[in-house]
Amino acid sequence: MRLAYYPGCVSRSTGKEMDRSTRAVCVALGIELEELPDWSCCGATHVPNELVSTGLAARNIIQTELPIMTPCSICYSNLRNAVQRMEVPEVRSKVDAVLTKSHERARIRHVLDVILEVLQKDDDRLVVPLKDLKTAPYYGCLLTRPKGGIDSPEFPTIMEGLVKTLKAEPVDFGLKAFCCAGPIFMPQEEAAADIIYSILKDAKKAGAEVLVTVCPLCHLMLDAKQKSLERRHGEQIGIPVLYVTQLVGIALGLGPEELGLNMNSVSPMPVVEKVYERVAK
Amino acid sequence: MSPVKGDAKFTNEVLRLAGLEVRTCIQCGTCSAACPTAHLMDNSIRRLVKFSLEGRKEEALASSSVWLCTSCLLCTVRCPRGIRPKVLVGALRDIFEREGRKDKDQAYEDLFMRQIMDLGRISEALLSAEYLLADPASAVQTMEMGLELLPKGKITVQKDRIKGTDEVKSIFAELGKG
Numbered sequence: 001m002r003l004a005y006y007p008g009c010v011s012r013s014t015g016k017e018m019d020r021s022t023r024a025v026c027v028a029l030g031i032e033l034e035e036l037p038d039w040s041c042c043g044a045t046h047v048p049n050e051l052v053s054t055g056l057a058a059r060n061i062i063q064t065e066l067p068i069m070t071p072c073s074i075c076y077s078n079l080r081n082a083v084q085r086m087e088v089p090e091v092r093s094k095v096d097a098v099l100t101k102s103h104e105r106a107r108i109r110h111v112l113d114v115i116l117e118v119l120q121k122d123d124d125r126l127v128v129p130l131k132d133l134k135t136a137p138y139y140g141c142l143l144t145r146p147k148g149g150i151d152s153p154e155f156p157t158i159m160e161g162l163v164k165t166l167k168a169e170p171v172d173f174g175l176k177a178f179c180c181a182g183p184i185f186m187p188q189e190e191a192a193a194d195i196i197y198s199i200l201k202d203a204k205k206a207g208a209e210v211l212v213t214v215c216p217l218c219h220l221m222l223d224a225k226q227k228s229l230e231r232r233h234g235e236q237i238g239i240p241v242l243y244v245t246q247l248v249g250i251a252l253g254l255g256p257e258e259l260g261l262n263m264n265s266v267s268p269m270p271v272v273e274k275v276y277e278r279v280a281k
Numbered sequence: 282m283s284p285v286k287g288d289a290k291f292t293n294e295v296l297r298l299a300g301l302e303v304r305t306c307i308q309c310g311t312c313s314a315a316c317p318t319a320h321l322m323d324n325s326i327r328r329l330v331k332f333s334l335e336g337r338k339e340e341a342l343a344s345s346s347v348w349l350c351t352s353c354l355l356c357t358v359r360c361p362r363g364i365r366p367k368v369l370v371g372a373l374r375d376i377f378e379r380e381g382r383k384d385k386d387q388a389y390e391d392l393f394m395r396q397i398m399d400l401g402r403i404s405e406a407l408l409s410a411e412y413l414l415a416d417p418a419s420a421v422q423t424m425e426m427g428l429e430l431l432p433k434g435k436i437t438v439q440k441d442r443i444k445g446t447d448e449v450k451s452i453f454a455e456l457g458k459g
Contacts, residue, residue, distance in 0.1 A: 009403040013437045014430060038444050040401040045352035046393035048371035048378070049298065055452035056397070059445070077354070098455045099448070145354035153358045179317040179353040186412055187348065187386045189422045191321050224429050263433045 003114065004064035005033035006079070008072040008216070009041050014224070015072070015216035017260030021245035022071040022111050024258040028249070029118045029125065036063050042078040045183040050085070051094060057082030058095050058103065067107035069114055071245060073215035077142035079108040080149060110143060112158065112214050112244050113150050119165050119248075127253040129167035131278045133271070135247070136171040136208035137163060138199070140218040141179050159212060159244065166251040173206035175199045182217035196221045197229050200237050210271050211241045219243060224265045240268035250275065287336025291376070295333040298372035305362045306330050312356035312366040322346035326356055326366050333369060347373045348386030375457075388415035398450050401443030406436045 005026075011019035026033050039060050047053040057078045061068065070076050083106050086092045096102045119126070137159030144153040151158040156177060160170040178199060181192035200222060203211055213219045223241040230237055241264065242250075249259040250272055261268050296303055313325035324332070324344040332341035341347070347370055356366040377387060392411045396403055409423045430436050443449075 010405065012402075012441065013405045014435050016433075016435055038401075040443055040445060040449055041397045041403050043397065044393070044403070046390045047397070048374035048390065049457055050368050050371060051298075051456040052453055053371075055456045056449070059448060059452060094456060098452055141351075141353035141355065145358055147358050153354075179351050179355070181318065181351055183351045184318065184349060185422075186389045186409075186419060187416065188321070189419070191318070191349075195317070224426060227429065228425050263435060265429055265433065 001030070001114070001118070002032040002034065002066060003069040003109065004036045004066040006036045006039055006060060006068050006070040006075055008070055008075040009044075010072065010216040010220075014220050017246065017263040018071050018216050018219070018243045020258070020260040020263075021243055021249050021254075024254050025111075025115065025245045025249045025252065028252045028254060029115065031114060031118065033069070034064070034066065036060060036068065039063065042075045044074050044078070051091065053078060054082045054085045054091060055095050055098055058086065059099060061106045061108075062099055062101050062103045067109055069109045069111055071111040071214075071216075071243070073110065073140060073142040074217060076108065076110045077145060079106075081146050083108060084146060084148070110150065110214065112143070112162065115244070115248055116158070116162055116165075119162075123165060126166060126251045128251050128275065128279055130163075130247070130251050130275055131167055133168040133275055134171050134207050134209040135163045135166075135168040136173055136203045136206060136211050137176060138203070138211050138213050138218060138222065138241075139177040140213065140215045141177070143214050144177075159214070162244070162248070163212070166247065168247075171203070171206050171208045173202045173208065175202045180215075180218045180221045182221045185221065192221065193225065193229060193232070196225055197233065200226065200229070200239060204237060204239055208239060209274075210247075210268065211239055212244050212247050213241055214244050216243075226266050238266060240264060240266045240271050242268055288338045289336055291338040291341075292334060292336045294376060295369065295372045298375060299333075299369040300365060302362065302364050303330065303369060304334065306334065306364055307362060309361065311359050311361060312364075315355040315359045316350075317353055317355070318349045318351055321349050326350075326370070329373065330364070330366060330369060333373070341373055342377050342382065345386075346370075347377065348384075385416045388412065394453070398453055399442075399446070400440055401446045401449050402441055404437065404440060406438050407440070 163170040181195040350370040
């Protein structure tokens with residue numbers, strides 16, 4: 001399989017382990033990635049004019065003829081939204097007038113969806129079963145929104161399926177698709193901190209040993225903010241938060257270095273060691 | 282919907298940016314019930330729609346709610362009339378910004394867009410540093426996050442400018458007009 005790869009801006013900073021594990025997992029699964037030439041920011045959640053936001057996404061879409069894959073739910077949602085909006089003739093003609101070329105029927109994919117497709121055909125590559133690892137999928141918002149995508153925008157279950165494929169145990173929790181409030185973190189830190197505290201507590205109460213995310217902003221909030229929340233609330237939370245590509249990479253037998261596991265704030269190493277111990281038994 | 286008594290020009294501009302279907306709002310409040318930050322808002326999303334349709338420009342633009350939307354899209358998923366309230370909030374932000382109005386919540390968005398126009402991509406470190414000047418109270422959280430990320434090698438300070446910045450600028454300039 002050959003895909004254009006849209007890493008997104010955070011892959012060069014706060015989401016380096018997302019980028020690294022995405023590339024490593026794709027190599028291991030025989031997925032050939034071609035980085036999108038001269039890609040630009042999708043606008044994230046900070047370009048309020050929808051036509052401009054559509055134009056920014058469309059500029060990326062026209063850089064390739066290949067299906068475009070991204071590991072970031074925000075980029076994914078913006079690119080998908082642009083494809084939907086471009087079906088409106090008036091929107092399309094305005095956007096096309098600004099860009100150097102037009103695109104036909106672009107296909108946008110999230111790395112989660114690509115991995116699942118490959119593993120459903122061939123799960124022989126899963127050499128390290130994540131036996132009994134209590135794994136809580138955290139969806140956040142944008143993997144399935146706008147609607148019409150790979151799963152229900154209200155009650156997604158696609159990651160539970162992946163978790164089972166990896167022989168881990170999915171843990172359900174009430175706030176699994178509740179917004180992490182990341183987009184208002186800068187101006188509204190306290191409110192956002194309260195929300196992520198609730199999400200982490202909810203997952204912990206449900207028995208999660210590890211959380212899995214598909215969005216670098218959710219990840220930043222749940223992982224990099226976790227120690228600060230512990231200090232604020234005077235309690236230990238201690239839940240590692242893995243990118244879905246890191247979780248899959250562990251099951252593929254890839255090492256901590258290849259998956260950037262040393263870059264997570266809450267170390268996932270104790271969990272990885274537990275997995276290897278269970279496999280050895 | 283009640284007849285427009287207020288600023289009809291404002292109403293029309295919101296409709297142009299957010300879609301004519303906004304007029305079909307039945308004020309059921311599903312958007313507000315779905316909103317993950319409703320508890321922080323002075324006016325619910327339902328009221329922002331109402332203010333917009335009634336031309337109550339000042340009430341709409343002065344509302345803190347405009348800056349509390351996280352773009353989670355749940356309102357848009359659930360709206361029984363197929364309205365996209367998130368895009369309506371975006372329209373209010375856009376109008377606020379185009380009129381040159383300023384506040385701390387808007388400052389982050391403004392810096393974000395300037396950086397896309399300037400470099401084509403976002404440098405989170407640079408953005409946080411610039412925001413610090415606009416909102417000195419953010420120093421604590423920025424330092425805390427910085428100290429967390431620095432040893433992990435996740436703070437990149439070098440500017441990374443794409444070739445197509447002119448194209449990006451024209452996207453903002455041309456499509457921003459409407």
